[in-house]
Amino acid sequence: MLEHGGRLRLAALQFGIALPQWLDLSTGIAPYGWALPDIPASAWQRLPETEDGLEAAARDYYGCSTLLPVAGSQAAIQALPRLRRKSIVGMLPLAYAEHAAAWRRHGHKLLSFSEASINRALNRLDVLVLINPNNPTGRLIEPEQLLAWHSRLAERGGWLVVDEAFIDCTPEQSLARFSHLPGLIVLRSFGKFFGMAGVRLGFVLAQQHLLQNLAEMLGPWPISGPTRVVATALLKDVSGQSAQRQRLLSDSQRLADLLAAQGLPALGGCPLFQWVATERAPQLYEYMANQGILLRHFEQPESLRFGLPAGESGWQRLCTALEAFNESLG
Structure with a gap:
């Protein structure tokens, strides 16, 4: 089986952090949806x-x-x-x-x-x-x-x-x-x-x-x-789709701006994720995982894919962790 993002339970075991405490940014899945219909x-x-x-x-x-x-x-x-x-x-x-x-x-x-x-x-x-x-x-x-x-x-x-x-x-x-x-x-x-x-x-x-x-x-x-x-x-649900589309486009740009401000400009991305190629990818992946933030790590080339946080607490947590990582580099 190939490796995929979203394996939160495995990360919880590997890094000793309880499942509810994780911020999962390892997938390209929209972190928010809308009200579901009743199922007969x-x-x-x-x-x-x-x-x-x-x-x-x-x-x-x-x-x-x-x-x-x-x-x-x-x-x-x-x-x-x-x-x-x-x-x-x-x-x-x-x-x-x-x-x-x-x-x-x-x-x-x-x-x-x-x-x-x-x-x-x-x-x-x-x-x-x-x-x-x-x-x-x-x-x-x-x-x-x-x-x-x-x-x-x-x-x-x-x-x-x-x-x-x-x-x-x-x-x-x-x-x-x-x-x-x-x-x-x-x-x-x-x-x-x-x-x-x-x-x-x-x-x-x-x-x-x-x-x-x-x-x-x-x-x-x-x-x-x-x-x-x-x-x-x-x-x-045409109106729901329009709202979802606008929010994803806005949040994707926000994520690109946040990463650039932290010295990690995205080389690529789409409305559901941003992709950053950096030699520091392994260290950043480990550092973030130890903070309970799961990213998607690729080895060839060394790079990271960042998904979107679901709400303001997630955005702040990501920003704080990136700032702390940069400070740890001296």
Whole structure:
């Protein structure tokens, strides 16, 4: 199993700090949501049914014609490599590691290269996998460039897989509206923007025949009844989405400003996190963890991803800890 953020219980054991005392900034999940709808007893008692409005609400929200709900976008990441014959798959070296692990696990050949090298490498590829915005760098590639790469791949039966887990605050940058095109597969995460990672819900946007094959592979009832009720309501809540988007954009800028003021300017980021590359990353990670603040540490390159605090006490705690770390350096 690969390492991920959010392993708060493990951190509590490692650093000897009780679970309620932690400030978890190790994930790119919105730290706040909104009021949840009532869940009728039937959602718990009956098998889920696809005619309940979830798919229609999701199509409206994403602006696409066809999609498939899955148990978190992770389910699609693990399943998609099983839908292709052995292929040559390209991706960036610093990206969400589950993609590479899934394609490698099923016998595909992986090539790693920089974004600047994609144009040259594309003729060798059957599949190009990108996270947009990228995790953890936050790098966002413009739709026009993505569509140009897709066109070259699709001409010879290739795929462009775009993981848009962090794009909800900038929907104009999404390829969702183009997901009907052959060879284009867009993955969306419900839990990150809506702050509900625990419901384990994501969506695959693609041509219908690919979605049918994926649905048969994953089997019936991948999404629980209560999850379908909650997600349908939130996907329809346009005013709530607007408020969430504005707050995330504002808090992300606040976080970037705070880090810069403490000598840690972000090299990248998006509305759900900021990414800082620094040789002091291991020391800062350990120092913050000993203060009960959990960050996400990456080793290649040495860097840290900072998520957003949920409230003012968290913001003050983060600022105080960063100031104390700088003072400890002399």
